[in-house]
Amino acid sequence: MFLPVTYVQALQCRECGRRVDVAATHACGFCFGPLEVVYDYDAMRGVVTRERIAAGPPTLWRYADLLPVLDGPADARDAARVDLGAGFTPLVPAPRLGATIGLDDLWIKNDTLNPTGAFKDRVVSVALTAARRLGFDTAACASTGNLAQSVAAHAAASGMRAIVLVPSDLEQAKILATAVYGPTLVAVKGTYDDVNRLCGELADAYGWAFVNVNVRPFYAEGSKTIGFEIAEQLGWRLPDQVVAPMASGAMLVKIEKAFRELINLELVDDRTCRVSGAQASGCSPITAAYKGGGGAILPVRPDTIAKSLAIGDPADGYYALEAVDRSGGVMEDVSDPEIIDGIKLLARTEGIFGETAAGVTIAVLHKLAAQGRIGRGDRTVAVISGTGLKTTDAVAPTVGPTFEITASLDEFQAALSLQEPA
Amino acid sequence: MTATVRIPTPLRSATGGAATVAVDGTTVGEVVRSLDAAHPGVAERILDDNGRVRRFVNVFVDDEDIRFAGGLETAVPDGATVSIIPAVAGG
Numbered sequence: 001m002f003l004p005v006t007y008v009q010a011l012q013c014r015e016c017g018r019r020v021d022v023a024a025t026h027a028c029g030f031c032f033g034p035l036e037v038v039y040d041y042d043a044m045r046g047v048v049t050r051e052r053i054a055a056g057p058p059t060l061w062r063y064a065d066l067l068p069v070l071d072g073p074a075d076a077r078d079a080a081r082v083d084l085g086a087g088f089t090p091l092v093p094a095p096r097l098g099a100t101i102g103l104d105d106l107w108i109k110n111d112t113l114n115p116t117g118a119f120k121d122r123v124v125s126v127a128l129t130a131a132r133r134l135g136f137d138t139a140a141c142a143s144t145g146n147l148a149q150s151v152a153a154h155a156a157a158s159g160m161r162a163i164v165l166v167p168s169d170l171e172q173a174k175i176l177a178t179a180v181y182g183p184t185l186v187a188v189k190g191t192y193d194d195v196n197r198l199c200g201e202l203a204d205a206y207g208w209a210f211v212n213v214n215v216r217p218f219y220a221e222g223s224k225t226i227g228f229e230i231a232e233q234l235g236w237r238l239p240d241q242v243v244a245p246m247a248s249g250a251m252l253v254k255i256e257k258a259f260r261e262l263i264n265l266e267l268v269d270d271r272t273c274r275v276s277g278a279q280a281s282g283c284s285p286i287t288a289a290y291k292g293g294g295g296a297i298l299p300v301r302p303d304t305i306a307k308s309l310a311i312g313d314p315a316d317g318y319y320a321l322e323a324v325d326r327s328g329g330v331m332e333d334v335s336d337p338e339i340i341d342g343i344k345l346l347a348r349t350e351g352i353f354g355e356t357a358a359g360v361t362i363a364v365l366h367k368l369a370a371q372g373r374i375g376r377g378d379r380t381v382a383v384i385s386g387t388g389l390k391t392t393d394a395v396a397p398t399v400g401p402t403f404e405i406t407a408s409l410d411e412f413q414a415a416l417s418l419q420e421p422a
Numbered sequence: 423m424t425a426t427v428r429i430p431t432p433l434r435s436a437t438g439g440a441a442t443v444a445v446d447g448t449t450v451g452e453v454v455r456s457l458d459a460a461h462p463g464v465a466e467r468i469l470d471d472n473g474r475v476r477r478f479v480n481v482f483v484d485d486e487d488i489r490f491a492g493g494l495e496t497a498v499p500d501g502a503t504v505s506i507i508p509a510v511a512g513g
Contacts, residue, residue, distance in 0.1 A: 032430075
C-alpha cells in the first residue's frame with residue numbers, strides 16, 4: 001500500500017528567507033515575495049526511492065512524497081485528494097520531427113493527454129488537495145483558459161464550488177469547455193493581468209482557495225511532476241536539454257527544481273540538464289529581460305495568438321531567468337506565424353495536435369536547433385503543455401478541407417487527379 | 423492633494439489594521455513617504471534597500487500600473503486611489 005508521508009516543514013519567502021507556518025498564504029508578510037514549500041530532504045533520503053515511486057499510482061501522485069501533502073492522518077490525506085488522474089503522461093520519441101529540424105534524439109512530453117487536456121491538471125490536483133486539507137470548500141482562479149477548465153473540472157468532481165475569472169476575449173472553446181462543468185464563470189473585460197490583479201484583491205476577502213493566488217505555494221509544486229516524470233521515463237536519467245513554454249515562468253522553474261531534487265535525493269546521476277524557455281514575441285517579458293541582459297523584467301501588454309502564455313507581468317520571471325542561467329539553458333521567442341507553423345509541424349510529423357503554447361515551444365526548439373544552441377545529438381525533451389482542440393481558432397485560417405465535392409466518383413477522381421482504378 | 427491608499431492584508435499589521443489610509447502627496451514616492459510618516463515601517467516593506475519598489479510589489483494609481491507610467495515619479499491626482507498589491511501569477 002502506497003501511503004504518502006508528509007515532509008512539509010513550513011513556507012519560506014524566496015526573496016528574504018523569512019519562514020511562516022503552513023497556511024493558505026502566498027506572499028511574504030514582510031516583503032511580499034513569493035512563499036515556497038520547505039521540505040525535510042534529510043528525512044526523505046533513503047526512504048523516497050525509485051522503487052517506492054514506481055509502486056505508486058500511474059498519476060502524478062506517485063511523487064506524493066515530493067509534493068506538499070499536508071499533515072494529518074493518512075486516511076484523511078487520501079480522502080482529501082482531488083484526483084482526476086492527471087500526470088504520468090507519455091514521453092514519446094519524436095524521430096520525424098527530429099529529422100525535420102536536425103535533432104537525432106528528440107522526445108515529446110505529451111501533456112495534452114491530461115484529463116482536461118493541459119498540464120494545469122497537475123497543479124490543480126495538488127492545489128485543491130491542499131485546499132481541502134486547509135478547510136476550503138470553494139475553488140477559484142484567475143486564468144488564461146486552461147486553468148479555468150481544470151479548476152472547474154476538479155472542483156466539480158470533488159464537490160467544491162468553483163469561481164473562475166478569465167479575460168473576456170478568450171478562445172470560445174476554452175470558455176465553453178469551462179462553463180460545461182458548471183462553475184461561476186466571470187468573463188472580465190481586460191487582460192489576464194487585469195484579471196489577476198482583481199483576484200489578488202479578492203483572494204483575501206472571501207475565504208476562497210484561489211489556486212494561483214493564496215494557495216499558490218502548493219499549486220506551483222505540482223509542475224515539478226513534469227520533471228520527475230521526464231527523468232523516470234528516461235530510465236531515471238536526466239536529458240541533456242529541456243525546452244518549456246513560459247507564461248508566468250513557474251512551470252519551467254519547477255521542472256528545473258525537480259531535477260535538482262532528484263539529484264539531491266540521489267535518484268538520478270548528478271548531471272546538468274539545460275532548461276530553456278520559450279515565449280511568443282507578442283508577449284515576451286522574460287525573454288526580453290534575458291536578451292537585454294539588464295535583468296529587470298518590464299511588464300508588457302500582450303498581443304499574441306498564444307493566449308495561454310499571455311501574461312504580461314510574469315511573477316516567476318526572475319526565477320525563470322535564474323533557473324535558465326543555473327542550468328546553462330537559453331531563452332528565445334517566436335512570432336505568431338512561426339507559432340502556427342510550429343503547431344502544424346508537430347501535428348504533421350508526430351501526430352500530436354498541441355495548442356498555441358505548443359507551437360511556441362516547437363518553433364523555439366526549431367530555432368535553437370538551427371542556431372546550434374541545441375546540439376544535434378543532445379537528448380532533448382520538448383514540453384507540449386496543452387491540446388490544440390482548445391485553440392482551433394489559431395489554425396482555422398490556414399487549415400481546412402483539401403477539396404469539397406459531391407458524392408461522385410468522377411468528382412473525387414478529378415479533385416485528386418486520380419486515374420481510373422485498375 | 424489627498425490620495426486614498428488601499429492597503430493589502432499583509433501590510434495592515436503596519437497600519438493598525440486599516441484597509442485604506444488617506445495621505446497627502448503628488449507623486450507615488452511622496453505618497454509612500456507620507457504613508458511611512460503616518461505608519462512608520464511601511465516604506466521598508468514596499469521599497470528595497472535602494473529605494474526602489476520591491477520586485478514583488480505592484481503599485482497602481484487608479485487603474486494604471488506605475489511601471490507603465492513613471493514609477494515612483496508617477497503623478498497622483500487629487501482624489502486618486504493608490505493600490506498596493508502583492509504580485510501574483512498563474513495562468
